Amino acid sequence: MDITDFYDTFFEEAAELLADMERHLLELDVEAPDPEQLNAIFRAAHSIKGGAGTFGFDVLQKTTHLFENLLDHTRKGELTLRRDIVDTFLETKDMLNDQLDAYRTGEDPDQEAFERICAILQQLAREEIGQGLEGGAPAAPDSAVKPAPEPPSPAAGPAEGGDLSGCLRVALLGVSDENRGLLVEELAQLGEVKSQGGDQARYEVVLSTTVSPEDIEAVMCFIIEPDEIEVTPAAQPAAVQKEVAVEAPAKATPASKPNVKAKGGESSSIRVSVEKVDQIINLVGELIITQSMLDQTVSQLDGVGNGALVNGMNLLQRNARDLQEAVMSIRMIPMDFVFSRFPRVVRETSAKLGKEIELITEGESTELDKSLTERIIDPLTHLVRNSLDHGIEPPEVREAAGKPRTGRLTLSARHQGGNILIEVIDDGAGLDRGKLLAKARESGLNVSDAMSDDEVWQLIFAPGFSTAKEVTDVSGRGVGMDVVKRNIQGMGGQVQIMSRAGQGTTIRIVLPLTLAILDGMSIRVGEEVFILPLTAVLESLQPAREDLYAMAGDDVVLKVRDEYLPVVAVHEALEVAGARTELTETIAVIVQGEGRRYALLVDDLIGQQQVVVKNLETNYRKVPGVSAATILGDGSVALILDIAGLHRLSRSRKQARQASRRPAPDSTLSLKEVDVQ
CATH class of the missing domain: 1.20.120.160 (HPT domain)
Incomplete structure (x- = not known):
């Protein structure tokens, strides 16, 4: 072995x-x-x-x-x-x-x-x-480490008489002769081997030990399968022991293997590498794409003459979707995987800061894709430490404000549609609007007193922005929050902040449940089809002439309920030919990205659909304004748009165009000519 x-x-x-x-x-x-x-x-x-x-x-x-x-x-x-x-x-x-x-x-x-x-x-x-500990210390001349006892001779048979109280009978089932010595030697580490004997089918070792049967099974299952060992009190007759071992349910302990199976039963779980699961997910994704292609072909046939085929395709579609959901659930793990790390963080950080803080977790059973749970740990850790340092006040300050000395930090997770909402909530002093604006002006940021609270709160994510008076080893280095936001956006998520003075701050992270499947909205620009992440889409409307305003250069804004949104023409940003250029004939899709809202101008809305995400950077290269790609039902490739990246690309195109700007030849209402209202 x-x-x-x-x-x-x-x-x-x-x-x-x-x-x-x-x-x-x-x-x-x-x-x-x-x-x-x-x-x-x-x-x-x-x-x-x-x-x-x-x-x-x-x-x-x-x-x-x-x-x-x-x-x-x-x-x-x-x-x-x-x-x-x-x-x-x-x-x-x-x-x-x-x-x-x-x-x-x-x-x-x-x-x-x-x-x-x-x-x-x-x-x-x-x-x-009042005494040292035996064993385990580094080797020294006067070391108290005792050598492991030599196991008794294999020739000795099982103890059949004498006082067997405090002894356990360990049966090795189907273990080969060459591996038996290693296992008996390991048992000798757990107690004193009184006797041993038997054959390969059932080799019994009587062990005098204070270790429980559950602990012996937990240790031995590191090197043999659970159904190859049987541990029972040695005082019972062997025939009774075997019957009890089959019928009695295995007792669970924190030290037990999660995939240990009861004697005579089937394993309740297996360990599978993530690579194998990813391979299955990719194959199911290809199956879904193929099914979508077939479905589109069948939809063009005569339903009356091909009724059986149509019914079969409907059944295939339903089964494919069920298979997809079942496979995706394999990668889903509870948020307790993430939350369980933070009691230690809160304990040590609060002690270092001299604060009294109670941690509350909610929604630990809420599930998220394994790849996302691993990537969310670092951003979440920074947000927690920031709340402990800057959000929750010292006990004396809280008492003076009429609050309990012990602050409260809550981590919660819940599903909302196709997303998961993770919140870091503290009952501290809340964000100081005036302080943030003053620091922003000091840092050279373009701000005004007319900014909404949401816009002011987003200032904390500006690179290098910090209101800390001094640098500490907890936070306040002026770096990190911008990285937090960038990492969350890299997972297809967004960060929202809600704060009330004197009552606390809530930082909400909105993430898709998985990066392998995306709920999207199909849009048409010219002859091209693009996908917008449905989580970013807020509403759609047809812009009216009186709601469009020209700004400096080529910038145009759209007024939507007293809010002025930057207009991004998808056909200009991505250089798509044959698209509509008259603004009042286009459709404005109101989307959100990086904490801001934009009005994307498109030709048509095709509909909502679930798509299999393909990494464009891995298979091709990074494309500005595009986050990924997918394959549509007709076999064509559609690009999945990156909202914030598309806005940056649009601005760079406009700046390049301004350098060689020429008057527009036509008099229609276009992106290059908008009357100032």
Whole structure:
């Protein structure tokens, strides 16, 4: 058996155990710790130690062995918890994570960091329980590490007499002779092997141990399949044990593998690489495109004479859509994957700032595409830290304002149509309009007192903009918020800000549920068809002459309910021939991008449809004003427009045109001649 085949499984499950460990540590009430949580933390460390020892990851095994001993004293009540002790445990968890990452990449863990964390744990043990910890420390002449006990001779049969209380009977089912020695040696790490014997079909080991059956299964399942091991009390007759093992449901523990199956049952989940899922999604996307082509062809046939074909196509369309939704759901994971990282961030940041802050999470079960959850973590972390630093006031200031000393930070997620809304809400002082405008003028930004609140709030996303009086290691460097906005827009999303003085600020992130499928609006410009992301479309209308105003140069604005919107002619920006040029004959689609609204001039609205997104930059090159492409039902390629990029492209075209501007030859109302109202 090549043990390296199980490395990836160990790395993934150890990472999950460390995540569970951190969650339990953060939830611990140091005044009255929950015994179940302490046991869960201990089991996680114990399981990682067992797996690390099996795979020969010595540094990880020794660190977790020390940590496990300290946790054992804690759960027995011999070590009284304090906040600083929990901080040390969290630091140890971080060190275990670093060591795990080192082994994952084939590197040696940092020896200096390993020795430092061992010294910290030993010092903590001496101060709190009056003695050092056995095992796990770096090798030294007087090392207290005890060698692993030699397993008894395989010739010995199962113990059939004597006192078997406190013993477990571990049955290895279908394990080959050459692999059995490794497994028995691993069991010897968990207790004392009293006897062993049997054949390849069922080899039994009687183990005297204080470790629970669930923990033994969790450790051993790192190297063998769950249905190859059976753990029961040794005091029961073997025949009874087998019957119980089949009928009794497996007991779930935080240290158990998520895909462990009950004895005699089927696995409830499997691990599949993201690359395989992406390949399936791409193939389903191609299937949807093919189905759309066939559907368009069939729609041109006589429905009466081809009724069976039409009915078959309708069934294919329904099944294809169901298949697409089922496959897309595979990539969807709950937002708890993201939110679970922030209790630690809030705990450490609030302590550093000297603030008292309560974190509330809502909508943890709301699902989002895995690729987006990974990309949203960094922007969300910056927004959270910004709210903690700038948004929520110090306890004394809150008290003086009649607020509770403890501030409240809420992270919420919910679905809305085809989007997910993620909000960072604080009950702090809110944004200061006057302060923002003053800082903007000082920074040379073009602002006015007539700006709406929404426009003023968007100033915080300007590059280099910061109202911080001094630079701190939390925030206030004058960089970051513009990057946050750019990253969110790169995911096809947008950022909205709502704030009320003295009551707090809400920053809302609107994201599509997935980047693989897009709900879009098809538009026609000349003979070309383009796709607008439906999330960016607000409304459409036909512009009236009295609502159009000429500005400096070639700029034109459209008045829509007392709001003046920049006009962007798609045919001019993308140089499409044969399009309508008279403004009052076009259709204005009101869209939103990068916090601003624009009026896109198009010839026709074709309709709404769901399209499969194809990365244009990967398959061709980056095109200004275009975010991606798709294949339509007739087999033609349609470009998916980037709203903000299209506006920038339009302005650059106008600036180039102004350099060689000539009078317009006709007198129709066009983009080049609009009467000033």
